[in-house]
Amino acid sequence: MSKTSKHNFGAGPCILPQTVLKQAADAVEHWDKAGLSILEISHRSPEFEAVIRNTEALVRELLDVPEDYSVLFLQGGASLQFCMVPMNFSQGSPKTAVYLDGGYFGQKAIKEAKLFGKVETIDWKQSKTYTIPGSAAYFHCTSNNTIEGTEMFSFPETPVPVICDMSSDIFSRKIDVSRFALIYAGAQKNMGPAGMTLVIAKNTFLDSVKHPLPSMLDYRVYRDNGSLYNTPPVFAIYTAMLNLQWLKKKGGVNLIARENLCKAQALYDEIDRNPLFEGLAPAADRSLMNVTFKIRNEALEPHFLDFAARRGLVGIRGYRTVGGFRASLYNALPYESVTALVNALRDFSNDQALEI
Amino acid sequence: MSKTSKHNFGAGPCILPQTVLKQAADAVEHWDKAGLSILEISHRSPEFEAVIRNTEALVRELLDVPEDYSVLFLQGGASLQFCMVPMNFSQGSPKTAVYLDGGYFGQKAIKEAKLFGKVETIDWKQSKTYTIPGSAAYFHCTSNNTIEGTEMFSFPETPVPVICDMSSDIFSRKIDVSRFALIYAGAQKNMGPAGMTLVIAKNTFLDSVKHPLPSMLDYRVYRDNGSLYNTPPVFAIYTAMLNLQWLKKKGGVNLIARENLCKAQALYDEIDRNPLFEGLAPAADRSLMNVTFKIRNEALEPHFLDFAARRGLVGIRGYRTVGGFRASLYNALPYESVTALVNALRDFSNDQALEI
Structure with a gap:
């Protein structure tokens, strides 16, 4: 890699x-x-x-x-x-x-x-x-x-x-x-x-x-x-x-704000669509910077962390008092990183479905 | 250079x-x-x-x-x-x-x-x-x-x-x-x-x-x-x-202390030997880290700063409330830099002598 x-x-x-x-x-x-x-x-x-x-x-x-x-x-x-x-x-x-x-x-x-x-x-x-x-x-x-x-x-x-x-x-x-x-x-x-x-x-x-x-x-x-x-x-x-x-x-703050909105939207959309995952913050208060979510079946948490790590996705473990996952989407994080995470959520979920 | x-x-x-x-x-x-x-x-x-x-x-x-x-x-x-x-x-x-x-x-x-x-x-x-x-x-x-x-x-x-x-x-x-x-x-x-x-x-x-x-x-x-x-x-x-x-x-602090002593000694020796310059600190309290000195004829101060700068000696202007010069001889400063400064004091002094 x-x-x-x-x-x-x-x-x-x-x-x-x-x-x-x-x-x-x-x-x-x-x-x-x-x-x-x-x-x-x-x-x-x-x-x-x-x-x-x-x-x-x-x-x-x-x-x-x-x-x-x-x-x-x-x-x-x-x-x-x-x-x-x-x-x-x-x-x-x-x-x-x-x-x-x-x-x-x-x-x-x-x-x-x-x-x-x-x-x-x-x-x-x-x-x-x-x-x-x-x-x-x-x-x-x-x-x-x-x-x-x-x-x-x-x-x-x-x-x-x-x-x-x-x-x-x-x-x-x-x-x-x-x-x-x-x-x-x-x-x-x-x-x-x-x-x-x-x-x-x-x-x-x-x-x-x-x-x-x-x-x-x-x-x-x-x-x-x-x-x-x-x-x-x-x-x-x-x-x-x-x-x-x-x-x-x-392009300054206005331009980056638009990018940040799109990045967060893409990730929240997948979290809401994917039956395996669940957002942790009330919908109206969802941060555009730090996306917190969890896996409904908590036993799968370490497996998803491993799965993500193999794809080069780092820093997504949730804070110790909150658990689950946290993806921070700061200004410098490119859209392609969000796509990679969205794909990981989707592929992990598909793999689970196949195993059932 | x-x-x-x-x-x-x-x-x-x-x-x-x-x-x-x-x-x-x-x-x-x-x-x-x-x-x-x-x-x-x-x-x-x-x-x-x-x-x-x-x-x-x-x-x-x-x-x-x-x-x-x-x-x-x-x-x-x-x-x-x-x-x-x-x-x-x-x-x-x-x-x-x-x-x-x-x-x-x-x-x-x-x-x-x-x-x-x-x-x-x-x-x-x-x-x-x-x-x-x-x-x-x-x-x-x-x-x-x-x-x-x-x-x-x-x-x-x-x-x-x-x-x-x-x-x-x-x-x-x-x-x-x-x-x-x-x-x-x-x-x-x-x-x-x-x-x-x-x-x-x-x-x-x-x-x-x-x-x-x-x-x-x-x-x-x-x-x-x-x-x-x-x-x-x-x-x-x-x-x-x-x-x-x-x-x-x-070699640790004992070794560097010996080096620091030699660096300071070389510079203070030249300051004391050279009739153009004068140390600013009482002899018994002279710092091994920051050597403060001045030129007896203060009108020559900017000339010496120029002279030194042309030889790549930077950071020797004294603190604004003290005036004169200050050469800091911290751990990472090599002996050759002290030699370069000593030579500058000597050569500047010789040039002045020739001009009289």
Whole structure:
């Protein structure tokens, strides 16, 4: 089997475009005019300054970020954001932070928020109709639940600042940034390698923070230093730039959103058609990024994993608490990989029928 | 000029061994048996589990880390440690944290510590004789002052827990880990690329923390999850593993310490011999990693930078607050690069003499 015939459905860190991997590999060997590697250049060099500003410009262009928003690059993934958000925006406040519980990662965010102030939770899994109290410090939600395979296709209209963890679907579809006070995302799905976090925040929201904070946990410090207060994750930012250049060249978020829709549709169609398999997420909430499903006869699960592995389909085992299968269809996953998985579902099912 | 004839004296991110860069570049293109890139593999895969455990084992072996210490991999560099240390070890305590002020980065650590509790500072720049109160929560120091070009060659004997920022000299010389309660280091000098932080901590010291902390700012969470509580910086850890393998193969810390001593000695000897130049650090505190010096006639500074650049000597401009020059002689910098710099000092000086 050739190296490119592998189909990587991993949930993250995940597939990146082959051209991006090639460019990133080249840069690790030698990058600047002097022939130095991207790993050994100073983050204070004009060359890297150009990289980080270009990455910011690509984020702004691809997501149509309004001018009064800052685009920041941090470390620590969404997990560090789970505590930075309440440290900045509810700590010391009498107001309640309202959290939408959409699943595993939302619950992790809730746990951290409770260390800093009052928290009210709304169970999105139970009902899509909910009211956000107008007195809330902020409303926090998770746009895509990577583990459960559900996605929010609408966001509430509210005067309260809306904060959203978009780790697993940012850059996969169009979003109206102006409806959010702060968006954050671990990079390791549709943006780049693990080790970098993107934050997009409204400046007036950042300026509403009045209490002292540790420098590295204060969004304003990143903003006021162009994300260069300390040594940033140079290689992760550089590779994210390459990946966003790839996305732009491809046609941007609107184009990729159409492709992502078709990829997910093809897979859900087969899951619904095939009597052997069953989708795990409520139909209306089905994620376009992470498709969760199971085999009705669970005894066949290891057999299907083997069957798929022999066809080069990797990363489809479901998360341990959910079981079954999960196929992540991030931006860089080509349609042909989805076809390969659809064929595997169909052929496996046909083989089972023959055996009966 | 060939690509390898560049001499990189940058202070960090800095030079890494050519073989490590080649191996890292290869892994970005394709790494595992399936041909996937190191950037697109799951951090929960057995293959990456093996990488992170191997990296830990190399740290333990190279630094002779005692069994009752944990080796952790975090993000955020030393800058995040500046607040994590007091959050964990002085927050809510009536005890005073004692900080040695050795320069720029020590001062940054002091600023963050003041947010969390009482802080007493000792000016190491003024005197090497000082007393640590026995009632201190901990004693914090910086083993190498990257900007000033000074290094601590002895550490105090004290019953108080000693915490040390070893960002710019870890793995450059032998240290007795057992004398420290906690050591931290941003990786981007002698360990690997930017985007990763090494922490070595005594387990009983970590267990002395009794107050609740955000998960990502709690050392125990990293320990209890083998540094895999959340998605770690996969590529930075992998490249650090390659670099530590290189160091081990080379002969380990004792061997590299000898090389580092000879490299620094050669450069300081020329600075002291050459009437045009002058060392910036007090002789007894001169760092083996970062050699700071200036040209007595400051008007010649830009001329020397040009002269050096034409010979492929890069990264020698001094830090903006210190001025002059700084040559960083990290592990991966070959002796021939030091020779090239020494020759440049000598030849530039000779040229000047001819012009008079």
